Amino acid sequence: MMKDIREIIELGNPLLREVAKPVTDVQSPEVKDLIRVLDATCKASKGMGIAAPQLGVSLRVFVVVPYQYGTDFKIRPEPIIVINPKLTPVGRKTEEDWEGCLSIPGLRGIVSRHTQMNVSYIDPDGESKTIKVDDLVARIFQHENDHLDGVMFLDRILSVKDLITDREYFRQAEEQK
Numbered sequence: 106m107m108k109d110i111r112e113i114i115e116l117g118n119p120l121l122r123e124v125a126k127p128v129t130d131v132q133s134p135e136v137k138d139l140i141r142v143l144d145a146t147c148k149a150s151k152g153m154g155i156a157a158p159q160l161g162v163s164l165r166v167f168v169v170v171p172y173q174y175g176t177d178f179k180i181r182p183e184p185i186i187v188i189n190p191k192l193t194p195v196g197r198k199t200e201e202d203w204e205g206c207l208s209i210p211g212l213r214g215i216v217s218r219h220t221q222m223n224v225s226y227i228d229p230d231g232e233s234k235t236i237k238v239d240d241l242v243a244r245i246f247q248h249e250n251d252h253l254d255g256v257m258f259l260d261r262i263l264s265v266k267d268l269i270t271d272r273e274y275f276r277q278a279e280e281q282k
């Protein structure tokens with residue numbers, strides 16, 4: 106399992122800015138390896154999602170771990186493996202909330218996202234799926250999908266004043282308890 110954990114590339118690395126290519130053969134050993142490595146790396150980093158470009162792999166694949174608000178991070182939900190996704194907003198409702206990224210350690214920003222999305226994608230067995238996601242899970246899907254287009258959450262913040270360090274974020278969260 107340890108050998109499946111890869112280094113996550115960070116902000117400034119030009120690979121994060123590339124538009125990733127669609128997967129043509131879902132069942133190929135390369136794609137199977139990629140999925141295993143993405144999941145292991147996400148788990149080791151305690152992330153709620155990770156996209157292939159964050160490992161320097163230019164393919165339209167990401168993993169979402171659908172934690173819900175208020176859950177502790179000890180019980181990990183079954184990850185959703187997403188290949189060649191297409192996201193469509195449901196309605197016009199948006200919501201602002203804090204977002205972080207494994208490729209931008211130590212920093213969070215307020216990002217506006219659609220509250221509800223339809224997601225069509227291919228699963229690791231090659232099956233076409235369509236699911237409806239909302240709230241935090243919809244946010245994670247939009248964040249990870251952005252990575253496939255070379256977009257970072259920092260591109261979506263309205264002001265530098267909407268940034269906070271991790272340390273300050275947790276200090277404020279503690280204060281509000």
Ligand code: NI
Pocket residue numbers: 205206207208248249252
């Ligand atoms: Ni990210």
